[in-house]
Amino acid sequence: MVRRRGGPSQRSGANPNDPDPTTIDGTYVQLHASVVNQPDQFPEGDRLAHLIKLIIDEGGDHYRRFRASKSTWRA
Numbered sequence: 001m002v003r004r005r006g007g008p009s010q011r012s013g014a015n016p017n018d019p020d021p022t023t024i025d026g027t028y029v030q031l032h033a034s035v036v037n038q039p040d041q042f043p044e045g046d047r048l049a050h051l052i053k054l055i056i057d058e059g060g061d062h063y064r065r066f067r068a069s070k071s072t073w074r075a
Helices: 024-037 045-058 060-074
Strands: none
Touching: 024 045
Protein backbone atom coordinates (compact mmCIF):
# COMPACT_ATOMS: atom_id res chain seq x y z
CA MET A 1 0.00 0.00 0.00
CA VAL A 2 1.30 3.48 -0.78
CA ARG A 3 0.98 6.14 1.90
CA ARG A 4 0.20 9.72 0.94
CA ARG A 5 3.17 11.15 2.80
CA GLY A 6 6.56 9.56 2.98
CA GLY A 7 6.37 7.42 -0.14
CA PRO A 8 5.39 3.83 -0.69
CA SER A 9 5.61 1.16 1.95
CA GLN A 10 7.79 -1.90 1.57
CA ARG A 11 5.13 -3.63 -0.50
CA SER A 12 5.56 -3.60 -4.25
CA GLY A 13 2.39 -2.69 -6.05
CA ALA A 14 -0.97 -1.35 -5.11
CA ASN A 15 -3.70 -3.11 -3.23
CA PRO A 16 -6.82 -2.86 -5.42
CA ASN A 17 -8.97 -3.83 -2.42
CA ASP A 18 -7.67 -1.09 -0.11
CA PRO A 19 -10.63 1.13 0.84
CA ASP A 20 -8.54 3.23 3.28
CA PRO A 21 -8.79 6.85 2.06
CA THR A 22 -5.54 7.75 3.88
CA THR A 23 -3.52 5.71 1.39
CA ILE A 24 -2.85 6.39 -2.27
CA ASP A 25 -4.21 2.93 -3.07
CA GLY A 26 -7.42 3.63 -1.19
CA THR A 27 -7.80 7.04 -2.81
CA TYR A 28 -7.53 5.57 -6.31
CA VAL A 29 -9.92 2.74 -5.40
CA GLN A 30 -12.47 5.28 -4.16
CA LEU A 31 -11.94 7.48 -7.21
CA HIS A 32 -12.45 4.48 -9.50
CA ALA A 33 -15.66 3.55 -7.68
CA SER A 34 -16.94 7.12 -7.99
CA VAL A 35 -16.32 7.20 -11.74
CA VAL A 36 -17.91 3.79 -12.29
CA ASN A 37 -20.92 4.46 -10.03
CA GLN A 38 -21.64 7.99 -11.28
CA PRO A 39 -21.40 7.83 -15.07
CA ASP A 40 -23.52 10.98 -15.44
CA GLN A 41 -20.78 12.97 -13.66
CA PHE A 42 -17.98 11.77 -15.94
CA PRO A 43 -18.58 12.18 -19.70
CA GLU A 44 -15.63 9.94 -20.58
CA GLY A 45 -16.11 7.66 -17.59
CA ASP A 46 -15.13 4.41 -19.32
CA ARG A 47 -11.82 5.86 -20.47
CA LEU A 48 -11.19 7.51 -17.11
CA ALA A 49 -12.04 4.33 -15.18
CA HIS A 50 -9.61 2.39 -17.38
CA LEU A 51 -6.80 4.89 -16.68
CA ILE A 52 -7.45 4.87 -12.93
CA LYS A 53 -7.44 1.05 -12.94
CA LEU A 54 -4.13 1.12 -14.78
CA ILE A 55 -2.65 3.35 -12.06
CA ILE A 56 -3.98 0.99 -9.37
CA ASP A 57 -2.51 -2.03 -11.15
CA GLU A 58 0.90 -0.38 -11.63
CA GLY A 59 1.11 0.55 -7.93
CA GLY A 60 4.66 1.27 -6.82
CA ASP A 61 5.94 1.66 -10.37
CA HIS A 62 3.45 4.45 -10.94
CA TYR A 63 4.50 6.11 -7.70
CA ARG A 64 8.19 6.06 -8.65
CA ARG A 65 7.50 7.48 -12.12
CA PHE A 66 5.27 10.18 -10.67
CA ARG A 67 7.95 11.20 -8.13
CA ALA A 68 10.59 11.35 -10.89
CA SER A 69 8.30 13.50 -13.03
CA LYS A 70 7.49 15.76 -10.12
CA SER A 71 11.17 16.41 -9.43
CA THR A 72 11.67 17.26 -13.12
CA TRP A 73 8.77 19.74 -13.02
CA ARG A 74 10.32 21.51 -10.04
CA ALA A 75 13.70 21.91 -11.78
